[in-house]
Amino acid sequence: xxxxxxxxxxxxxxxxxxxxxxxxxxxxxxxxxxxxxxxxxxxxxxxxxxxxxxxxxxxxxxxxxxxxxxxxxxxxxxxxxxxxxxxxxxxxxxxxxxxxxxxxxxxxxxxxxxxxxxxxxxxxxxxxxxxxxxxxxxxxxxxxxxxxxxxxxxxxxxxxxxxxxxxxxxxxxxxxxxxxxxxxxxxxxxxxxxxxxxxxxxxxxxxxxxxxxxxxxxxxxxxxxxxxxxxxxxxxxxxxxxxxxxxxxxxxxxxxxxxxxxxxxxxx
Amino acid sequence: xxxxxxxxxxxxxxxxxxxxxxxxxxxxxxxxxxxxxxxxxxxxxxxxxxxxxxxxxxxxxxxxxxxxxxxxxxxxxxxxxxxxxxxxxxxxxxxxxxxxxxxxxxxxxxxxxxxxxxxxxxxxxxxxxxxxxxxxxxxxxxxxxxxxxxxxxxxxxxxxxxxxxxxxxxxxxxxxxxxxxxxxxxxxxxxxxxxxxxxxxxxxxxxxxxxxxxxxxxxxxxxxxxxxxxxxxxxxxxxxxxxxxxxxxxxxxxxxxxxxxxxxxxxxxxxxxxxxxxxxxxxxxxxxxxxxxxxxxxxxxxxxxxxxxxxxxxxxxxxxxxxxxxxxxxxxxxxxxxxxxxxxxxxxxxxxxxxxxxxxxxxxxxxxxxxxxxxxxxxxxxxxxxxxxxxxxxxxxxxxxxxxxxxxxxxxxxxxxxxxxxxxxxxxxxxxxxxxxxxxxxxxxxxxxxxxxxxxxxxxxxxxxxxxxxxxxxxxxxxxxxxxxxxxxxxxxxxxxxxxxxxxxxxxxxxxxxxxxxxxxxxxxxxxxxxxxx
Numbered sequence: 147x148x149x150x151x152x153x154x155x156x157x158x159x160x161x162x163x164x165x166x167x168x169x170x171x172x173x174x175x176x177x178x179x180x181x182x183x184x185x186x187x188x189x190x191x192x193x194x195x196x197x198x199x200x201x202x203x204x205x206x207x208x209x210x211x212x213x214x215x216x217x218x219x220x221x222x223x224x225x226x227x228x229x230x231x232x233x234x235x236x237x238x239x240x241x242x243x244x245x246x247x248x249x250x251x252x253x254x255x256x257x258x259x260x261x262x263x264x265x266x267x268x269x270x271x272x273x274x275x276x277x278x279x280x281x282x283x284x285x286x287x288x289x290x291x292x293x294x295x296x297x298x299x300x301x302x303x304x305x306x307x308x309x310x311x312x313x314x315x316x317x318x319x320x321x322x323x324x325x326x327x328x329x330x331x332x333x334x335x336x337x338x339x340x341x342x343x344x345x346x347x348x349x350x351x352x353x354x355x356x357x358x359x360x361x362x363x364x365x366x367x368x369x370x371x372x373x374x375x376x377x378x379x380x381x382x383x384x385x386x387x388x389x390x391x392x393x394x395x396x397x398x399x400x401x402x403x404x405x406x407x408x409x410x411x412x413x414x
Numbered sequence: 415x416x417x418x419x420x421x422x423x424x425x426x427x428x429x430x431x432x433x434x435x436x437x438x439x440x441x442x443x444x445x446x447x448x449x450x451x452x453x454x455x456x457x458x459x460x461x462x463x464x465x466x467x468x469x470x471x472x473x474x475x476x477x478x479x480x481x482x483x484x485x486x487x488x489x490x491x492x493x494x495x496x497x498x499x500x501x502x503x504x505x506x507x508x509x510x511x512x513x514x515x516x517x518x519x520x521x522x523x524x525x526x527x528x529x530x531x532x533x534x535x536x537x538x539x540x541x542x543x544x545x546x547x548x549x550x551x552x553x554x555x556x557x558x559x560x561x562x563x564x565x566x567x568x569x570x571x572x573x574x575x576x577x578x579x580x581x582x583x584x585x586x587x588x589x590x591x592x593x594x595x596x597x598x599x600x601x602x603x604x605x606x607x608x609x610x611x612x613x614x615x616x617x618x619x620x621x622x623x624x625x626x627x628x629x630x631x632x633x634x635x636x637x638x639x640x641x642x643x644x645x646x647x648x649x650x651x652x653x654x655x656x657x658x659x660x661x662x663x664x665x666x667x668x669x670x671x672x673x674x675x676x677x678x679x680x681x682x683x684x685x686x687x688x689x690x691x692x693x694x695x696x697x698x699x700x701x702x703x704x705x706x707x708x709x710x711x712x713x714x715x716x717x718x719x720x721x722x723x724x725x726x727x728x729x730x731x732x733x734x735x736x737x738x739x740x741x742x743x744x745x746x747x748x749x750x751x752x753x754x755x756x757x758x759x760x761x762x763x764x765x766x767x768x769x770x771x772x773x774x775x776x777x778x779x780x781x782x783x784x785x786x787x788x789x790x791x792x793x794x795x796x797x798x799x800x801x802x803x804x805x806x807x808x809x810x811x812x813x814x815x816x817x818x819x820x821x822x823x824x825x826x827x828x829x830x831x832x833x834x835x836x837x838x839x840x841x842x843x844x845x846x847x848x849x850x851x852x853x854x855x856x857x858x859x860x861x862x863x864x865x866x867x868x869x870x871x872x873x874x875x876x877x878x879x880x881x882x883x884x885x886x887x888x889x890x891x892x893x894x895x896x897x898x899x900x901x902x903x904x905x906x907x908x909x910x911x912x913x914x915x916x917x918x919x920x921x922x923x924x925x926x927x928x929x930x931x932x933x934x935x936x937x938x939x940x941x942x943x944x945x946x947x948x
Binding site: 149158162227230234237240241243244248249270271272279280281282283284286301305309310326327330331333334341342345346348349350353359363365377379384387389391392393394396397398 | 420511
């Protein structure tokens with residue numbers, strides 16, 4: 147997303163959350179917020195608390211967002227750009243809301259025979275490496291909940307497909323055979339296997355530096371018993387910093403029910 | 415070899431499933447935003463969020479190194495003017511984007527608080543606020559304060575109760591002594607990430623770096639006693655220790671950074687005492703009652719202004735001092751001051767004047783004012799608000815800023831490109847600090863540096879002996895103090911004074927100085943490894 151794309155992104159964000167667009171021109175956008183968005187974005191909890199106590203309907207705010215830098219001085223409003231706290235707030239809302247989903251492939255079948263949909267679980271996971279250096283990596287794994295077949299780079303594959311939030315007409319979902327817990331376990335195991343395989347250099351280098359600092363520490367401790375707590379702390383510190391570790395965290399997960407054809411495509 | 419994998423994906427999955435299901439677009443967007451916020455390979459994610467910021471290569475590298483290899487705890491020790499604040503801002507922004515840092519404490523000298531507030535807000539969109547006395551510390555997400563305020567009761571107690579995600583200390587060489595209250599206070603502050611900023615991580619002794627490392631990486635260097643012993647051992651051990659220190663320190667030197675700095679032109683401007691002044695100056699030597707070092711100090715004072723000299727004399731209540739003061743009163747306007755005033759007029763551009771004496775500061779302001787030039791003064795004694803007002807005046811109205819070394823620490827004055835050294839400092843490192851105020855990140859024009867020198871005086875001696883010789887060092891000047899401390903020569907400033915005051919002739923002083931430089935040079939290569947960043 148570039149600066150020029152921010153306006154359409156905002157329009158999309160607000161309209162899909164039922165806020166109304168009051169005014170729209172090149173680089174300038176005025177939105178009348180909904181109560182929910184007002185509470186999420188405008189940071190005035192006392193007002194809402196007060197209104198609700200009195201049993202009244204609150205008046206939501208209208209906000210003008212300026213996305214064209216040249217218009218910053220011409221009009222009153224918020225200059226919104228990458229790095230602005232407001233955009234970050236909006237990103238957070240999306241990340242929170244987008245943590246979980248259940249979706250169905252939008253297959254426009256008009257045949258009278260019912261189409262079965264195959265269940266998949268999509269796991270989007272952040273892999274954080276810690277050791278001689280720290281870095282993160284995003285992995286997207288899909289697992290078919292019928293036989294446990296896995297596919298990596300799942301999001302890239304389905305990026306341009308259409309999915310609906312309810313079961314389309316003339317479709318029905320096949321029951322899952324593998325439980326969610328078991329599926330997540332299998333994904334995790336596979337992921338761990340892959341991490342171990344590809345990170346030998348990372349692991350070796352981290353270990354080497356870890357050992358070196360530990361040895362150096364031993365040399366530096368003259369009287370080992372004098373302040374044991376301090377030395378333990380130093381050891382823990384070195385371990386935390388250099389011992390090769392990986393943290394796995396959820397970005398989001400979702401159940402995706404797809405046609406047999408797509409299911410086959412995903413596996414091939 | 416093993417790798418430890420930490421995960422609770424199964425149990426966390428149960429929690430996520432309790433949420434309402436979102437639509438396809440939101441799911442995709444959430445994934446893309448996470449992707450945007452994570453490191454793409456080794457690159458910084460924050461740069462995508464800061465389209466207007468164009469950090470220099472060494473700044474990016476420093477930030478990457480601190481984030482990826484030092485885990486956000488490091489000493490940022492670039493030479494002056496290379497943009498340590500930019501590096502700190504990048505690191506902070508990166509950690510904030512990743513959601514790892516929310517609560518931040520920035521400790522800076524009071525004169526720099528506003529500068530920090532502005533830079534963080536304008537360049538990084540980080541909502542930093544200067545701590546106001548009537549608001550509670552808990553209310554600040556990103557607080558900027560001076561150590562002096564923070565360590566007072568009840569602030570200290572409140573701060574120590576907070577769990578900060580990030581602590582930044584600017585001008586951290588002030589923490590070099592582990593016995594001071596400042597040091598002990600900072601060491602007690604709880605913070606996951608920690609950055610110490612200083613251009614001079616070591617001023618005199620290696621212990622100083624030990625103490626700074628103790629804050630960012632407690633225990634890394636072991637016990638102090640053992641550390642010192644190790645340093646005395648063979649070169650190999652020393653090398654290992656240096657490498658160890660480098661694992662928590664980033665230091666870029668000006669000459670190593672690849673970008674095109676604007677040029678720096680240096681010119682000397684000579685002035686000549688009037689006969690009366692020269693007679694007074696010469697007579698300082700002849701008064702036998704004075705110790706050689708006192709005489710030297712007095713001469714330096716007189717080369718600056720009658721007022722500076724007067725203040726030195728006024729401390730003594732002897733008949734001799736009173737006589738001298740009366741003689742001073744009879745003298746005309748100071749030749750160097752007049753020469754400088756004329757020069758500033760001719761220059762016709764804004765300039766910064768450095769002097770070592772507060773008395774001279776006021777005198778120069780008066781002289782400039784008499785000739786229609788608006789000058790503002792600036793020194794360490796001013797209150798915060800006055801300092802800011804003076805800087806504002808200098809930027810908007812005044813022609814000249816007259817400042818002392820202590821006052822100007824850490825200031826960004828790159829809107830000005832001319833600097834006059836009215837008095838030359840003993841310590842060439844100070845000179846580098848001064849020039850760094852204008853010849854720094856953000857300076858777009860060539861910088862002009864002028865030395866004001868009185869002929870046939872100690873001014874000229876210092877210039878010839880010290881500065882001309884040191885040019886041979888080609889930029890090592892900044893490290894000279896460190897080199898000397900390594901080989902057991904105490905403080906460079908004291909060493910210089912001793913050589914100048916105890917040598918009977920200029921040749922003698924020159925030879926002694928040559929020796930000193932020779933010794934220092936031979937240790938230079940060893941020293942170098944220490945300053946390299948990798």
